[in-house]
Amino acid sequence: MPGIGKRMTLTSILFYAFSAVLVVAALGVITARNPVHAALFLVLAFVNSAVLWLLMEAEFLAIVLVLVYVGAVMVLFLFVVMMLDINVAQMREGFTRYAPLGIIVALLVVIEIASVVWVKRLGVDTTTAVPAAAPEGYSNTQALGELLYTHYLYPFELAAMLLLLAIIAAISLTMRKRRGFKQQDVAAQVAVRPQDRIRIVKMAPEKDA
């Protein structure tokens, strides 16, 4: 983490560099006109926040962020966004009409974040708030796994069931019977034998040689 005051180490240089890119990328997400560019800025923001987590020695969270969000979620997101034919002018319509509402929401979010940070600071000695570096050979992933599968097993399984429910709900919402929809029965295709498809006919030659 950034050294407080005096210590301007390599770690803090990296922290400020990646934070700067993160802020620029986050601004890019909301200002880019092309939705594909916005999605790519979001990917950049994810990668940079993963690096920030790495600097905090939270390597499991960092890798999982890249694995889940960069590797899967944003790929599907791009997949959809690229196929949309978005009319940018039409999308910008009514910007001034909705702007006040947007500003109010943005202010609320800023106040909430600020209050969370402020509450966290209450009663905390900020001069020693930098956590000690983890000992050599300490595995973040193992520690998390041990906690999740023992102490928090029940909430963890509940969360898993919730996700399963979401998957089933999403699939059942999109699975509808369509008329004229042709589907192949692969098992039947694989089970086909030559006898089912061709008939060998023995017949005498039609012409005399």
Added chain:
Amino acid sequence: MIPEFASNLLSFLPEWMQATTWYGVVALVLFVSIILMMAFLTLIERRVIGAIQARIGPNRVGFKGIGQPFADVIKLLVKEIIIPSNANKLLFVVAPLLALIPALCTWAVVPFAPNFTVADINAGLLYILALTSAGIYGVILAGWAANSKYAFLGAMRAAAQMVAYEIAMGFALVGVVMAAGSLNLGEIIEAQSGGHFSYFFWWLLPLFFVYFISGIAETNRAPFDVVEGESEIVAGFHVEYSGMAFAVFFVAEYVNMILISALTSIFFFGGWLSPFESWTWLPGWLRAPSFIWLFIKVWFFLFCFLWFRATFPRYRYDQIMRLGWKVFIPITLVWILVEGILWYYQVGPWAAA
């Protein structure tokens, strides 16, 4: 951190620069050797497929065609790179790099020999999964930025296919992690020590098949190369690329092939462990773990890649999707359950842990 001889050699440098220089040199050596291996893989591919198809293959440049890869590189270097007029120029140029960089970065955590890994990190396996999944961006962006229908169709196919097979791949690796009890690649190899019968391959046979076949699908190689599908969509996502820009995609594909082969031998065939470890009547050097064993195993799987390409007809797109979602994922789920039961009743090589 850095070995003794290296710190002696670099003692003229300040403390903090020593490690940086050392890792820089190691990374460069690794990079060059992987690129060389990739270059000869292209030659071997053409010769092997030639042999399988009863023809000769390239044998004109140098001894038995050994100079062919270099001739190809020179040809690609001097070719013009054409950027389509309505393409998104920045993304069009960046896309090949986005395909290549993750492919090369992954090698950092691959253990080549006992105690030789560039970055020996705890969550090595997760790192590999994260980076290989990030490699899709090169393909998708290339397809989109080129502003061409065929390239776009190829990119869409690639995205769907790679996301589908990544899940099966991840589940297959869950089995490996359960068996080894670690996410560190070196520890996964050490968990398989004790001769060829303690390789995970025997106990995780279905997972091995799922992993290797998914690996072929992930690298978009035949028979899963609908992403390129010449007969339907010309050359898929890289149809608009020429010269070096195309070559970078080509390099990324082959580096990924080598990577999948290396990972398969590490996860299921004991990596740098000797297969003859338990045969005590053999001389010691044959039973000692070394880089050579990994090298032999990697080339065996690379040969399988070429063999499959020359042997199997291309899959139909809907059947690729069916194989990934409806066949591989259920297989892996069932086998993880079986493995859990084996573990619970203390059956198998991992019971002692």
